[in-house]
Amino acid sequence: MSETLLNVGVAQVRMAKEPTVLRTILGSCVGICIYDRMKKIGGLAHVLLPLDTANGANPEKYADTAIPLLVQMLLKEGAKKEFLSAKIAGGASMFKFESNVTLGQIGDRNVEETKKMLAKLQIPLLEEDTGGNSGRVIDFYLMDGHLKVKAAGQEKIYYKV
Amino acid sequence: MHAQIKQRIESTINNLAALPTMPEIASKILNMVNNPDVSFKDVAEEISKDQSMTTNILKLCNSAYFSRGKEITSIDRAIVTLGIKEITSIVMVIAAKPILDKFVIGYDLGKGELWKQGLMVANLAKKIAIMKNRKDISDVVFTGGIIHNVGKTVIAIYVQNTYNDIINEVKTKNITFNEAEKEIMGYSHQEISEKILEKWNFPPVLKAIVRYYSEPENAPEQYKAEVSAVHIANTISIMAGIGIGSDGLYHQLSSKALDTLKITNAELEELFAKIPEMGKQLQDLA
Numbered sequence: 001m002s003e004t005l006l007n008v009g010v011a012q013v014r015m016a017k018e019p020t021v022l023r024t025i026l027g028s029c030v031g032i033c034i035y036d037r038m039k040k041i042g043g044l045a046h047v048l049l050p051l052d053t054a055n056g057a058n059p060e061k062y063a064d065t066a067i068p069l070l071v072q073m074l075l076k077e078g079a080k081k082e083f084l085s086a087k088i089a090g091g092a093s094m095f096k097f098e099s100n101v102t103l104g105q106i107g108d109r110n111v112e113e114t115k116k117m118l119a120k121l122q123i124p125l126l127e128e129d130t131g132g133n134s135g136r137v138i139d140f141y142l143m144d145g146h147l148k149v150k151a152a153g154q155e156k157i158y159y160k161v
Numbered sequence: 162m163h164a165q166i167k168q169r170i171e172s173t174i175n176n177l178a179a180l181p182t183m184p185e186i187a188s189k190i191l192n193m194v195n196n197p198d199v200s201f202k203d204v205a206e207e208i209s210k211d212q213s214m215t216t217n218i219l220k221l222c223n224s225a226y227f228s229r230g231k232e233i234t235s236i237d238r239a240i241v242t243l244g245i246k247e248i249t250s251i252v253m254v255i256a257a258k259p260i261l262d263k264f265v266i267g268y269d270l271g272k273g274e275l276w277k278q279g280l281m282v283a284n285l286a287k288k289i290a291i292m293k294n295r296k297d298i299s300d301v302v303f304t305g306g307i308i309h310n311v312g313k314t315v316i317a318i319y320v321q322n323t324y325n326d327i328i329n330e331v332k333t334k335n336i337t338f339n340e341a342e343k344e345i346m347g348y349s350h351q352e353i354s355e356k357i358l359e360k361w362n363f364p365p366v367l368k369a370i371v372r373y374y375s376e377p378e379n380a381p382e383q384y385k386a387e388v389s390a391v392h393i394a395n396t397i398s399i400m401a402g403i404g405i406g407s408d409g410l411y412h413q414l415s416s417k418a419l420d421t422l423k424i425t426n427a428e429l430e431e432l433f434a435k436i437p438e439m440g441k442q443l444q445d446l447a
Contacts, residue, residue, distance in 0.1 A: 102426040103397075150269075
């Protein structure tokens with residue numbers, strides 16, 4: 001079966017099953033990839049900000065609302081909580097900025113809140129490729145749950161599921 | 162420094178035919194709107210000479226992004242309804258798309274990413290101008306935002322050849338990606354953009370925007386506000402991953418630009434938070 005590439009935009013949550021590949025491009029945003037290794041379905045949340053300030057009006061935008069939403073979507077599709085695991089990428093920062101500019105820390109804050117939410121939902125975080133100053137193009141392969149991260153001209157592959 | 166690459170870039174920028182071409186109508190309109198002696202009839206007449214431009218303008222006037230509700234079916238009506246400055250923005254969107262809507266090697270930008278970023282930065286810069294009560298510059302920063310990265314299309318091939326040296330220079334000397342471009346290739350993409358705008362006969366304010374958008378502190382005093390708006394718009398856009406390439410976030414977010422426009426932390430975060438909604442509004446222009 002051929003792979004279908006599905007692009008996930010900023011502040012979007014997408015779910016699919018094998019053999020789809022979910023792709024997104026990250027700067028300071030964080031991409032959260034959650035996979036059910038038995039059912040071979042998974043989803044990607046591309047979060048822009050750590051905490052919901054819109055009272056649920058746009059749950060796909062924030063780490064603290066997008067992650068529970070993605071988990072709910074997967075469970076509804078037949079995934080089992082005990083077979084879910086997560087990999088995350090992104091959360092880069094500007095190379096140079098002054099410490100009084102709060103937006104400068106948004107990448108770190110996104111990563112921090114993402115981890116907090118995964119821990120709260122008891123989804124094991126198996127791999128992370130976060131921080132630094134590079135942009136990342138990530139491809140999440142639902143045939144086996146591996147994650148390819150392309151950053152600064154180099155590729156890394158994370159296999160753990 | 163790669164002397165040979167510098168030489169090759171030099172011969173490229175000294176050969177006008179090797180630089181992207183802007184339709185003549187766009188340069189004409191851009192210079193006309195800054196001339197107080199030009200009437201809207203003159204502008205309408207100029208546009209009407211170009212049939213495909215006319216068709217495209219009418220299409221965009223009725224797009225979700227530019228439409229004011231009523232359907233527009235003539236250029237005269239378009240100018241009356243939207244104003245000459247908004248029509249200029251529309252002309253620029255039409256004229257710049259074929260130049261920017263392509264795959265850019267070296268910077269590793271997929272097809273359409275540079276173009277989508279141009280639209281996003283244009284829109285953000287305009288929002289910043291309006292937010293800070295500078296409606297007087299909202300149209301010029303929109304145009305500047307669209308084309309601020311045009312030099313990348315020309316210099317990309319050389320970045321492809323020297324990428325590892327550039328990124329190495331960034332890390333060892335703790336300088337931004339564009340400073341390293343200049344160190345390694347003799348030119349930054351901003352300098353190439355400026356050359357391209359010279360060829361196009363574009364006004365000085367737009368040349369200042371493309372040349373200084375990543376170092377607003379060095380912009381000529383009279384254009385600091387315009388350059389700062391595009392600097393901030395570009396920074397927010399790449400942070401959100403829109404138009405981010407192999408140069409990543411190896412850039413600066415200038416506090417001086419924030420000071421110039423008196424943008425607060427809360428305003429900056431608000432702009433960043435609205436990017437997904439703005440992306441949707443811009444969809445029918447991409």
